[in-house]
Amino acid sequence: MTVVRALARPLLSTIFVIQGVNSVRNPEPLVPKAQPVTDRLVPLVKKVAPPQVSDRIPETTVNLVRLNGAVQVLGGLALATGKGRRLGASLLAASLVPSTVAGHPFWQETDKQVKGVQRIQFLKNMSLLGGLLLAAVDTEGQPGLVWRASHGAKAAKRETKRGAKLAKRETKQLARETKQLARSAKREARLATHRAKAELPFS
Structure with missing residues (x-):
């Protein structure tokens, strides 16, 4: 781990x-802002998620x-300690989206000053999200799983191609050698026939 990563x-x-x-510790003050988001998000998640997961989703805001x-x-602890840092960054990114939508819906504000704030x-949260996404894909200069899988394939x-070419080359070489042996055997057979005829007494 570099010094920059250890600090960042x-x-x-x-x-x-x-x-x-x-x-x-104190979720009640956040409930009024979170309620509209959870009322829309939870039913959608329960429809998509398998029963084993949807049954465990809390009902109350x-x-x-x-x-x-x-x-x-x-x-946050996983990212800070570096143990499971990429998973930790992914979890933080996933949790930041509903928190941002619930906590800072500037499009609903009518007062210009409040809307600006x-x-x-x-x-600011979107900037944090960008940093988390970078942390989630940071492999510290080492090849990631996707790259390894792609590179391995x-x-x-x-x-496989090299082996196929080598096998094809060896097959051709074997065919040539077999053909040469056949020619040599045929030539030897002819010579043997000629010798046998030459050794026969004239009738």
């Missing part, structure tokens, strides 16, 4: 850990706020 990850994750702890806070705490907060394809 805790800096990026701190706000999520703090907000997540507050959401778990308070518990959903707590769940989102717990995800932020776990994701909410827009800034919304864009291409390498296997190249090896």
